[in-house]
Amino acid sequence: MDQSLYLLKQAWASLKSKPGFVAAVVTTMSLTLGALLCVLTLAYLLLVSPLPYPESGNLYTVEHNLIDKNGGVDGTAFTYPNLMHLYSKQSVFNELAMMYYDADVLVSKPSHPTLPISFITPEWFSLLGAEMAMGRSFEATEALNTYNPVAVLSYQTWKDEFALEADILSKKVQFGEVSYRIIGVLSEKFVEPQIYGVGNKSQVFLPWDYNSVSPSERKKWGNDDGGLMMLGKLQSGHSTAQIEQQLATLVSDNWQQQVAGHQFFNGWSIGIKLHSLESVIMASSQSTVYLLIAGVVGLVLIASTNIANLFMSRTVERSRQIAICAAIGASRRQVFKMLLAESTLLVGLATFIAIYIASLGFKGMQLFLNHYLPRIDELSLHFITLACALMLVVVFAWLFAYLSMRMIDYRSLNQSMQSGGKGTGIQVSKKVRQGLVLCQIAIVTVLVFINIVLFNEAVTTINRPSGFATEDISFLVISLPAVNETNQDGLVANVSEVRNKLATLPQVEGVSQSMAPMPFFTLALSRLGGEERYSMRAKDVDHAYFDLIEQPLLGGNYFSEADIKDKNKVMIINDVFAKQLAPNGNALGLIFDNGATVVGVVKGILLPGQTTIEPRFYFPASPARNMFLVKTKAGQVITREQVVNVLLQVSSEIKLFSLSTLESRRVERLFAQYTTAVTSGTLAVITFLLAGVGLYGILSYSTQMRRFEIGTRLAIGAKRKEIILLIVKDNAAMILLGMLTSVLVLLTLYLGFRDSLTDYLSGNMTLAFVLTVASIALLSLFACYWPLRKYINQPVVHSLRGSE
Known part of the structure; x- marks a missing residue:
């Protein structure tokens, strides 16, 4: 125990003289381990931890199926x-x-x-x-x-x-x-x-x-x-x-x-399905958790590779100190303990900060992902968080000490002492450097490709035209008092007055007494005299609805004011339903079993977050409909206070139930896509930057070890371009091998999880891979050139002398 404390004190004394090294290791490790602890705790909660209810394994929901x-x-x-x-x-x-x-x-x-x-x-x-x-x-x-x-x-x-x-x-x-x-x-x-x-x-x-x-x-x-x-x-x-x-x-x-x-x-008949409560709550969240784990683990691998490079560089710097320890009788085991004490201090400090970062991550998830991931409210520092933190300290401290120890050759240490520490000593072998380059390239290529695919799919969905307007349109729902049939006319008069007063507000351009474009409900119908039956998505709208949301009319007419007032048996269908009803003809004039005649065909709309346009139909709204779409002048809105004031002018019994904008409702429906875009884009950038730092560190060390060779080649007439090509060529094999490894990993993932990945593979995979390879290639060229430039842009004598 006393020896361990002594080693820790010695390690701390040594690290205090290298604040840059400490800052780089602790910052990188704390951020990546904080993200890892956050995601691992989330994964435990969603994938392992039982629901917080008695006998939760016996709890089931009942699903009722209408079977045609x-x-x-x-x-x-x-x-x-x-x-x-x-x-x-x-x-x-x-x-x-x-x-x-x-x-x-x-x-x-x-x-x-x-x-x-x-x-x-x-x-x-x-x-x-x-x-x-x-x-x-x-x-x-x-x-x-x-x-x-x-x-x-x-x-x-x-x-x-x-x-x-x-x-x-x-x-x-x-x-x-x-x-x-x-x-x-x-x-x-x-x-x-x-x-x-x-x-x-x-x-x-x-x-x-x-x-x-x-x-x-x-x-x-x-x-x-x-x-x-x-x-x-x-x-x-x-x-x-x-x-x-x-x-x-x-x-x-x-x-x-x-x-x-x-x-x-x-x-027709009825079917019943039972679903465990856990499966209902989790739904499709498991795939999201696995993607988060994969992304964060990839970041940790890149970060740990970079830090391993820092530790090995640190070992090179301490070669004379380690040689002295060996000369006075320190065994390999004792030297390893010395290295382990230093790595334990750094990793332990980083993990302590990572726990705090993870707790901030829990709050962030509860704030931003509450409507996206289940059980988020249960997320907090857990014994699994602390257990994982302790395990990470042990694993990474031992790993960095082991990698540093692998570089040490006692013969080199003795030779270093005999030569006064000049020219030899500890060096990172070429195989180790090449292995680090291969790992960096393989990991970053896989992660960047996956994140580009996710980002592209999310952005494509967000930007996909919906076929209807949302800008400057508000949607409000009012709560109406319960009335009997004798008072129905009075209620209709009140609702009509509400509409008229909304229309007179100075910033309002138009009002429609209709549902919002995004929700639909299911209704059953069949053609008059026909055997074909349909169960379709539908909604009730008024005569102003289609013009207000700018949904184009393809044939026939929109509803008229008389259709709404007289409750005429008419309906409007979208072009998808029209083609289904009359593949080679005209659907206008078709009559259904409820007596409704098709009077118009409109272009189908694509609801936010969906990929296909469903067949739908529209029927006249009741004059007592309690929902309104309000179109305002560009950049203007109606406020809750204005709506409440309008309602009070009509009747104290009418209350405002909800007020929102169509744009906010669209964004809400696309929340998952926005979250995916931000997360994948951020991960791609962080991955790229970490890989750039790591490759620069590895190749900078390699270039430094060859500075005398570079100086000699320049002295005998080699051109700058030839030196650059030489360095690029020497590293090209590992870079290409790393990319090939990433392709094998991606193919394995595709073959093993094809069904789960179908939703993410609708974009152009070739373009995504070309972008990934191009970006990694540019990053690799930069990492090869930038450390080299100080040797090829200075007088040759500096490289031959081994000084800067």
Whole structure:
């Protein structure tokens, strides 16, 4: 122990005289190891760590499939009656909870915030082992058909909306016309499973009875709703395949009886699929984690190669000191311990800083990737982080000491002492230098190529024309009071007044009472008198919609104001659907079983993030539609305050539900692509720079070792160009071999993971590889030339003397 402390003190004393070396090693190692620790902790959380729920391995979600007569899956969401039937009749789950995700305006707060809401049955809390910070969760008194208006808040809602008020359980929250008594607040540590989508977090939990599905939709057996979900705990001893079949039979038999009078559903059935909660939460995130690991490991390999070069250069500088130690009796083992003490100090300091950098990385991920990667809220310094940090200290400290030790030849040390330390001593062998060059080239070529491919694919998707305008267009949704049929005309009049007042705002150029261009829902229809049936993406729009978003008309007419006012049976289809309906003819005038006639054909739009245009149709919006698109003058917007003021002028019962711009919604849909572009571009640049530093260091040392030879060649008449070609030629073999190695690695990755890589291989691979090779070749030429220039641009005598 005393000897180890002595060696560490000696190492520290020696390192203090080399601040540049210390700074280079610690900075490079801390940054790359910080990134590695961050990604390894994320990988452990997403790939290894169990979900934070009791018996999480037995938790499954239930997927409801509408299967057409050809056996194809028409939709994967529940219909409301089927959900209720399954919940009440099933016997295979120990516990089963229903969930419906929605949002509403909290009218009991003066600011009227819009909060995400989960309507759930009491089993949801017990399935997830939800702990409470205050109060209680739902019990039997809040079970199905009890209509007990109570609410449970998330901890974040208690903090943000109620400032952690101690008397929160004596307060109420009001959504719409119903006031709910707060009975509990979830624990701050509780993590809601992101079943509905990554980043979706419920802020208020209400009893199932009050879900926002309309009374009419609750009776429709053919309309599915993506917000309806189920989570259950399976009984042990049964295979999921058997349970799926049992549940499918239970639901399908009843459903077929209910839709027997609907010709559209002849031959259709219901299928049930079970998915483990872990697979639902993880979805496709595993591939992202693997890509992050590959990228960061590549950076660490390049960085460690560079640092190994620094350590070997450091060993060359200390050759006389090491020779003295050997001369007075130090064994190889003792010399290794001396080198190990120095590398341990440096790597240990770098790893300590890396842990702090990793903790900053966790916060950054939670801030920027919360809607992209699941379980991010659980990310924090973990025992796995510290265990990996300790392992990295041991591995890299030993590796750098071992590489330095491999350079030491005791015969050379003795000769160095006898010659007074001039001309010989420790040198980095040519094989080692060539090996370092090969590794640098192979790693950087693989990483730069992969990052160029990812960057190109992301940028191509981001810049792909969508076919509709988003600039200077806002989308707003208003919350309307519930009314009966006798008051419907008054509601329509109020909504119409809202539209008119929005249109009179000074910066507004146009208003459309329609859904935004990006979301669609699925509707079923068939041609009148035909057997062909269609399940299509659709939306309701008004007469101003297509002009406002600049979606071109290819044939026929847009909707007219009379179509909207009189609720005419008309529809507009996109060109993809038109070609499907009439491959060699004109789809205008075709009539469907709902009585609607095709009056127009528009050019299809490509939704952000998608690669193909789907067949779609449009039908007239209701005069009471609660959504508006507002076109403003260039560079201007409408504010929330302006909209709220308009609504107050019309009716105090109408609230603003949400306000956003189409451009922000487009960017949100492309978040994954933007993240990929920034990450891959940054990694490519960092990789390139690290490789440049490493190659320069290796080739600079090689050139320095040949300075006498260079001086001699220049003295006997060699030209500068010939010297440059000589150095390039000597390193070309290792550079080409490194590139060939990278090709073999890339081919192996392609053959081994072809299916997983399909989405990333749609671009021009040849161009990406040419760009990669060209950039690496230029980098290599620079690394060969730059250290050489001081020898070929100075008088020959300096090189022959061995001085600068």
